[in-house]
Amino acid sequence: MATPAVSGVEVKIVNSNKGKGLFACQEFKKGDVIFEEVPLVSSQFLWNEFYKYHACEFCLKSLETAEKMAQRLASIPTLTLPQSQNCLVRPEFQVHCPHCQVTYCSKECQEMAWNQYHRTLCMGPSRGDESHPLGILQAAWRNIHFPPESCSIMLLTKMIAMVKQANDPAAVLKTFSQFTNSTVNEEQQIMHKLLGSKFRAQLETLRSLVMQTLYDEQIPQWFTSEGFQSLFALIGRNGQGIGTSSISVWCQNCDAMDLPDDERASLDDFIDQLYIDLEKESGTFLNCEGSGLYSMQSCCNHSCVPNAEVQFPHNCHKLQVVALENIAPGEEICVSYLDGCMLERSRHSRQKHLRDNYLFNCMCSKCQAQAGNPDVTSSEEEDEEDMEAEGT
Known part of the structure; x- marks a missing residue:
């Protein structure tokens, strides 16, 4: 049965194996924004915050100006960005929680956070004190889940706090129940992937730490061993990675400028060199990073030949799903769960990554067309495995 959603798309059951999928109700042209969406809940990764990536506690907007962010990540304190008007970060609008001093990009974000979950999670003057119950939990998480991060314990605590603060807890629980659940065996595979062999x-x-801090009699099922594992598996399986950057927004706005050829060439050269400097100093960790639960995006199935992609063009947790090619009415909207490099690897490598991380065998047109290929791991992956073996 189809479920109407945002204009132009609908959620339908694909089949018993894939479950739900997102389908076009109208024609979309390449480059069209199919829909925009904010998450039900989102959270910055704790290690990302620990390493001084400054993001709004509610919407994950990067709080540094593009120039400040570039200076820090490139380790060039004197770096000056041209076309500074293309940076949309406005420090003058930023506010702090009066109790714990966490920062928000605006008064609106502060109020939404307080009304949804922060009244429960506010650490008051103890923020940063690892003797505070939430501080103990955060330190335990960092000791268990090292970078690169793929989810956050704080996403789970915000879900619990949302139920505790809700005028209608049943409605909040119903909202979270829409996300894909896993079998016990699948949950354990997800836990093993997220936390390692000692995940139990x-x-x-x-x-135990979450229960001591946030137990609520309205949701006792979330605090049992089985219920907590299921809740954790839910955010591990359905969480969408979020990346925000004031630098990338500045670059997008520079690219959109109508400039004389000589000025355009000079600006492009500057941006090219900037990214060389950034990558040399900070590698690929250039964004404020976190994860969130999105109602519509979570219904998008994977394909190794995706017709759409997820983007974060607003320097916050609001995402866009954008068409990569023309999409006809009735066609399923698919994104890639793999990054660009992984998509170029062998069928065997792609399938292995999808099984390990998402617990399914891909049957997209590309995988079916390559079904007769030898089960050979890509050379890039073999190199990575060799490096990992040398490091253990």
């Missing part, structure tokens, strides 16, 4: 003991440590 680590999961119990996290459960």
Whole structure:
């Protein structure tokens, strides 16, 4: 049965194996924004915050100006960006929680956070004190889940706080129940991937700390060993990575400028060199990073030949799903769960990554066309595995 959603798309059951999928109700041209969406809940990664990536506690907007962010990530304190008007960060609008001093990009974000979950999670003057119950939980998480991060314990705590603060807790629970659930065996595979081989003991440590801090009799099922594992698997399987950057927005706005040829060439050269400097100093960790739960985006299935992609053009947690090619009415909208490099690897490598991380075998047109290819791992992956073996 189809479920109407935002204009132009609908959620339908694909089949018993894939479950739900997102389908076009109208024609979309290449480059069209199919829909925009804000998450039900989102959270910055704790290690990302620990390493001084400054983001709005609610919407994850990068709080540094493009110039300040570039200076920090490139380790060039004197760096000056041209066309400074193309940076949309406005420090004068930023506000702090009066109790714990976490920062928000605006008064609106502060109020929404307080009304949804922050009244429960506010650490008051103890923020940063690892003797505070939430501080203990955050430190335990960092000791268990090292970078690169793929989810956050704080996403889970915000979900609990949202139920605790809600005028209608049942409605909030119903909203979270829409996300894909996993079998017990799949949950354990997800836990193993997220936390490592000792996940059972680590999961119990996290459960105990969360229970001591946030137990609520309205949702006792979330605090049992089985319920906590299911809740954790839900955010592990359905969480969408979020990346925000004031630098990238500045670059987009520079690209959109109508400039004389000589000025355009000079600006492009500057941006090219900037990214060389950024990558040399900070590698690929250039964004404020976190994850969120999105109602519509979570219904998009994977394809190794996606017809759409997820973008974060607003320097906040609001995402866009954008058409990569023309999409006809009735056609399923698919994104890639793999990054660009992984998409270029062999069928065997892609399938292995999808099984390990998302627990399914891809049957997209590309995988079916390559079904007769030898089960050979890509040379890039072999190199990575060799490096990992040398490091252990």
